[in-house]
Amino acid sequence: MREQKTNRLHDFVRTKGEVYVWLASMGLVIGLTMIVFLLGLILWEGVKSFWPEPVAVFELRQDAGGAMQQIAGQITKEQEKAGQATAAENAALEYQIRTANRDTYGSSYRYLDSSQIASVTYPSGLVEVERMEFGNAVGFPESVVFGKSGRTVASGSEEFAGALAKAVQDAATRRAQIEKIEKKEIGSINAEMTSLRNRERSLKSKDEKTAEEEKEIAGKVGSLQGEFEKLATRARELRGEQKNDVLVLRLASGETRTIATGDIVGYFYPNDLGFFGKLGLFFHRLVLFLIENPREANTEGGIYPAIFGTVVMTLLMSVAVMPFGIVAAIYLREYAKQGFMVRCVRIAVNNLAGVPSIVFGVFGLGFFVYLAGGTLDQLFFSETLPTPTFGTGGVLWAALTLALMTVPVVIVATEESLAAVPRGVREGSLACGASKWQTIQRVVLPAAAPGILTGLILAMARGAGEVAPLMLVGVVKLAPSLPLDGDFPFAHLERKFMHLGFHIFDLGFQSPDAEAAKPMVFATTLLLILLVVFLNLFAIIIRERLRKKYATGAF
16 A cells, blocks of 8 residues: 555656656747747848839829829838727738838828729839938939039930949049048148147146247147148038039929938839849848948947947957956866865855956946056046046947956856866866866966856856946946047047947937938848857857867866
């Protein structure tokens, strides 16, 4: 009887355990499904934003006696209209149309009831123009007018395609010249003039300024001012030339608009493209997205500064976090006397890993920016005060703040890796006459390297995607200059920077046109995920090579 009860108890426990196993498996499957679905959605929407879609012309029904109205656009969303009876299916639908031409219609999108649409056509010859401002323009090209010569080339002539292409190319060349003059040449002059004024202010504050030095500084400033005026005049002339040539565009609604070729970034005929034409335009858009600067409140153009800033900040964070994390772990595991204090330190390190990131941002703002940065300004950049140099947010302080936030992960992973190295390996090294440090340096650390890199991978993954602390210690909506460039001293770690995570937040929640920013949000999110995966894969490859090399150890 007792054996039967025991067997029934074992069967109950086994059955109950199997239920928990199945529940855990079901939870894992649900979680993986959600992750795959989310990644699939981001991939689909991100890739779709670069694929050129045909543009339709919708003919709209009007009231009795009214003329038929036409509007061009793309259907971006189809949904059931709220409050409509579902019996008449067509009447219950409404469409979101991307009409472009925001300067004409006041918005890039418009909603249409299915009952309003009389017909939908995809006419040939419709052009979509990408502009510097106000988003894209869609319509039928009428002519190209050259301001200097007064020549007009109609769209029906054989010369039109070449004339439009040449006008746009000339405008792009002038735009590059303007950017070079304003950002490179004028920027260098401004930096030199600022340096001279800071030197003059410093000498004046120390009562060391002489008549010769004053004359020398004034002469250099006057020479630079003359060069500045010449360059500024040349830039104004080029900007004026950008408005000489115009493209005359007739909208589907019948209105005529003129677009200066200097405002045209590119153009294409969406309804006349074949598959390979669309594929070529897809890759062209993708490349421009990666290498261009943002414009139009970050909703248009590329995200190169954000990519550059994210990579630089992540690499600086990794360089900062690795030495401190590894040294702290080596001390705690190999040198510190195990006892109450060491246990308290380990508990504190584990608790730091759970502190909200915004707390680290506040600490970074107070300690790194105001205390460390303010001290550096007082000691080495007093001539620029009250304008701060290091006493404000920058990529250096952002990297150190994230390094402080992720150092517990590296410490824990390094300690576990050091503990996993067999004791016999250490004793064999010591028996051969090696010192303790030689054993750690040449035996223990190489064997623990794969686990240490695992901690670095986790730190990089978390640091690259953080946004909240960066908003306090250096990230901005639009950075005029990169942290690294060709100007001496080449590395400007005090500069503010752009970040992909903050770029996504800015587009999603701060954009003046949320609907128009959605494609950029998905594309930037996809790129951030791919960037984190690439950095992780790079570290994983190094880890696997080290693991194979030291496979005879603990691994």
